[in-house]
Each structure stands twice: as C-alpha cells, then as structure tokens.
Amino acid sequence: MNIIVDAFGGDNAPLEVIKGCKIAEENLGTNIILTGDEEIIKKTAGENDIDISRMDIIHADGVFDIHDKPTTILKSGKNTSLAVGLKALSEGKGNAFLSAGSTGALVAGATFIVKRIKGIKRAALAPVLPTEKGRLMLIDGGANIDCTSDMLVQFAIMASAYMEKVKGIKKPRVGLINVGAEDTKGRELELEAYKLLSEAPVNFCGNLEAREMPKGNFDVAVTDGFTGNVALKLYEGMGAFIGNKMKDIFSGGIKSKLSALMVLGKIKALRKQMDYTEEGGAVLMGVSKPVIKAHGSSDAKAFYNAIRQAKACVDGGVIEAIEKSI
Amino acid sequence: MNIIVDAFGGDNAPLEVIKGCKIAEENLGTNIILTGDEEIIKKTAGENDIDISRMDIIHADGVFDIHDKPTTILKSGKNTSLAVGLKALSEGKGNAFLSAGSTGALVAGATFIVKRIKGIKRAALAPVLPTEKGRLMLIDGGANIDCTSDMLVQFAIMASAYMEKVKGIKKPRVGLINVGAEDTKGRELELEAYKLLSEAPVNFCGNLEAREMPKGNFDVAVTDGFTGNVALKLYEGMGAFIGNKMKDIFSGGIKSKLSALMVLGKIKALRKQMDYTEEGGAVLMGVSKPVIKAHGSSDAKAFYNAIRQAKACVDGGVIEAIEKSI
Secondary structure (H helix, E strand, O other): OEEEEEOOOOOOOOHHHHHHHHHHHHHHOOEEEEEEOHHHHHHHHHHOOOOOOOOEEEEOOEOOOOOOOHHHHHOOOOOEHHHHHHHHHHOOOOOEEEEOOOHHHHHHHHHHHHOEOOOOOOOEEEOEEEOOOOEEEEEOOOOOOOOOHHHHHHHHHHHHHHHHHOOOOOOOEEEEEOOOOOOOOOOHHHHHHHHHHHHOOOEEEEEEOHHHHHHOOOOEEEOOHHHHHHHHHHHHHHHHHHHHHHHHHOOOOHHHHHHHHHOHHHHHHHHHHHOHHHOOOEEEEOEOOOEEEOOOOOOHHHHHHHHHHHHHHHHHOHHHHHHHHO | OEEEEEOOOOOOOOHHHHHHHHHHHHHHOOEEEEEEOHHHHHHHHHHOOOOOOOOEEEEOOEOOOOOOOHHHHHOOOOOEHHHHHHHHHHOOOOOEEEEOOOHHHHHHHHHHHHOEOOOOOOOEEEOEEEOOOOEEEEEOOOOOOOOOHHHHHHHHHHHHHHHHHOOOOOOOEEEEEOOOOOOOOOOHHHHHHHHHHHHOOOEEEEEEOHHHHHHOOOOEEEOOHHHHHHHHHHHHHHHHHHHHHHHHHOOOOHHHHHHHHHOHHHHHHHHHHHOHHHOOOEEEEOEOOOEEEOOOOOOHHHHHHHHHHHHHHHHHOHHHHHHHHO
16 A cells, blocks of 8 residues: 655654555555655755665645745746645545645645545545544534535535444434434525435434544534534543643652553543544545544644554555445 | 512522522622522522522512523513513512523513614623633624624623723723734624624624634623524533543542542632632623523522622613713
C-alpha cells in the first residue's frame, strides 16, 4: 500500500511529518510517498538521522499558505505540496493521501482534482470524537456551511460506511443533531432531513441533542457544516478546558503531586481517551479516494495515527462501500 | 422587591421550589409570590416544616405539561401556574418572574402576556456559562431557531446590558460565533451580522470560534438560536462527561479515595466553577420585565440562585439599560 503524505502541511512540518511517516513505515509496512521540496525533505531527514531511503519523494516547489483563498489551490497553488499530492492520488500513484495543511484548500483540491464519488453532491469533513463509550463520527465538520437535507442523508450514508468498515460497528446508530428529541423540532433543514433519514439505508435513531454527544449512544452525528464546525470546536475547546483544570488540580504542591501519582494510570487512560489524534484526523468523505485531514498541530504520533487511519480506510474498502450505498 | 415564582415548574416542584424560595426570603430579603395550587403548596410546606406564612400565593389550577405545544399557554393553558405567574408579572404584582417549566411556553407566554421591550424584534434565551476566567453569556440559547442579522445585533445589545449591569463588566467583549476568525467567514447571516455588529453600540471584538468559548476572553457570545442551543447543550454535556470521568478517577479503591482527599479543596472549587446553577438560570432577554428560566432539574439551591439572579436584574436596571440602548 502506498500512502501519499503532504510533507509540508501543519505547524510542525516537515520534521514531525517525516518522523510520523517513519514510524508508519516501520509499524504498518506501508510505502510512503512524500510531496514537497525534495532538498529540504532530505536535509531535514539527514539532520535528524531518519532513514528515508525507502520513501519516495514527489518534488513540489511551494507550500500552500493557509491564509490564501482555498480555491487558489487549483491555479496559482498547483505547485504546492498539497496540490501535487492530490494530483498524484488522482493519477493512481498512491492509495490514499493525507495533509495537515489548509482544510479549505484540501476540500477544494480533493473535490476538483481527485473528484467526488459518482452521485455524491458534496464532500464533507468527518472528525472522529471521543465519547464515554467509544467514538462518534461527526459529519459535516465544516466543509459545507450551507447544506440541503439531501446532503445530510448522503453524509449519514458515508459516515455509516466508515464506522462499519473501519471501526467494525454493525448498523452504526445515526443521530441528527437537533434542538430537541421530537421529530417536530428544528429548522426546515432538520424537519426535511428527519423524514429523508427515516427512509434512508442507514440505522437512523432520531434526533440527537448535543448534550448526548459525549455519552456514546450514537456512532454518527449528522449536521450541516456550520453547526458541525461549532460543535467540533466546542468539543475540542471543552476538552482543553478540562485538561487545564485537571493540571491545576494535580500541580502546585506536594499533596497535589502525590495525589496525581496515586491515580496516574487513570489520568493517563483518560488523557489517551480524550486525545483526538489517537484516532487520526478528519476523513474527507465523498471523495473518490481516501483523503485524511490531519490536525494542524499534529506531531509525529498524530501523523502516524493519521496514516494508520488512511490505511484502514483503504483496507476496509470505505470508498467501495459508499459507492454501493449511493 | 417581589419575585413571582412558578411553584410547579421543573422536575422537583413544588418542594424544591418552596425550599429555594425560603432560602431567598431569609437571605435576600425578597418577598416571594408563589403561583400554583394553593392547597398543595401549603400541604407541601407544612409536611416539610417550611414556614411560608410571609409568602403570597396566587392560586392556579393547572400545571403546564412540557410536552404540550408552547403556544397553548395562551389559551387552554392560561390557568397553569406558569401562565398565571406571567399574567401577575404583566399586571405589576411582582418585579420579576421565574420558572423551571417549559422553555417554549415561557418564551411564548412572556412574549405575548408580558410583552417585549419596545423596538425588540424577538425575545432570546441567554444562559450564563462558566469559563476559565469567569462567565460568558450565550445568546440566543434556543428561543429563535431562525434569526436575521438585525436580531443578532439586538441580542448583543441586550446581553451586553446584562453583563454590565449585573456582572459589573465595563464594555463587555462581544463575539459572533463563527467558523473562523476572519470577517469573510460564515453564512450570509454571519457576514451581515459582522458588518452590523461593527457599527452597533457594543464592544464588538470579532468572530468567536467555539473552541475559544471556555477560555474566557469574551463576555458575550452571539449566535442564532439553533447554533446557540447546540452549543449550550454540548457545553452542558461535556461538563457532565468530564464530571463523570473525574468521579471515575477518584473512586474505586483506597488509593483513588486517598488521592481525592488530598485535592478535595480543588475538586470542590472546580465543581462550583462548573456548576451552571451557581449563576442562576437563563435570562429571557427582550421581555419588558425580568423573566428567568431556571433549569428543569433545579434543586432548592438552584432556585435560590435563580431568584438572586432575578433580583440582580431588577436591582441592576437591566431592562432600563436595554430600553435606552435600543
């Protein structure tokens, strides 16, 4: 399996990207194809004693500036490591692509360079969130701020395919994010989507109030990209908030530190459970080949996990499952 | 000061309501006017040794069923403790009203019985959320699922008045909940609201990404009632999720319990900080008299805090401040 990786995406590129790729090469047996400035990649690897002799490099001059308008990826940005990677994917040089670069450019580039799965109206970002009992795929996490009810149904089908094929969940429970449990709740969008989802080939379990999201009684949470982006960022923000509070509790004096030592195992387990990067990145669902958006602040371990996730998408046949369902 | 309280709103009515009113009477010096079935109120108080001889009771036969359509409060529901309380408020029998009953019915009833402040397009629910540094008023928390940009500007003005008059914050920092920091981000609603807020008589500090909400760098978060309701419920849900995780950490064995004992003070302080009911309930902003929506699961302390909040709205002259700004 060949995984194409944007070596210049994210805050910690290219070193952490290369490190993560090396871990993946050693542990997953995947072939890595890096895109980006060949000289810098080789220099960085050399300076840090990372053997990249078994990795391929596709040279790209530029780096996409996350402040640039996303659609510039198609013209002025076509020589960036991001665009070159997407092009390589579309040409069949690899089985999947991942980048920690600009989300907007990745969505635009994947849509127009790699193309959507036939019949899919829009690609959607699908992060996987931690819950009390496992993981929840949120879709759309921000690719489409305005959505129609048809799009929401396709999102539900795509996320269900992922949760089944990658996470091994039979009949993933799909919830529609809404302001109440009753089917009379919500905007026109939710009222229409509720009806359509009830008849769609997914295990639709009704409306999902956001307070239920962390409880783990749903496997897929469907919503428009505006609401989904707010929910995603609040999920992250609350996680960080509580992480800081925990630090406060367990630091500052001998008693606090002793206290922490006594429950260290549990603290570590919680930290791991709450760690987004454990799962990988957000999947760009609806594109004809697996594309993963890694978190901008990813470190080597996060890149490794995102590569593992990309491999799982290929191994599980997520795209094929979506093609069948649509 | 006379505070009218719906004795039959919420899961723990009427006992916890009466208890909370008693604490308020003793600690705040407020006169309490209870609405609801007089016989049951007196019986409940008597059985629990609560002296309510100084409280007034306005009899109401019925209790509004939270499953009923909100607007039925105006006709078939007009004899409920909720409707009777709102009517008493509109007739000047009290300075403020609070209920832990149906949110929808409270919004509908307050809008049509107590009426809106002149010039205000829509009443909005404004819960006060805990943050790292203090408190954040979220508006609209769910009263209007579809909003125009004009409404968002009025929400910002009203919440600013509250944070200034009740919380003593000079020039409250207003943020517009959005999917990015740049002024080009968001739906039509956010693009328009951004412009209008920049020219409005509030301290507009730009877009607010949801992950920033818990950090405490904003005092007011403005959004439509759909997004606001999702954010509010996720805030609550994540708080509960983490609360459960903390319990897991500190229970189960002698080491865990010892660990908890060592940091008990900090745990208690965190629990207090994260406790929504410490602040009271959600304020129904835009109505011509202070109306508070207490949490459905409120206990005596929560009712006491909601009464304290109602009193603070009256003392601070929140309504008058809004009238001046509109």
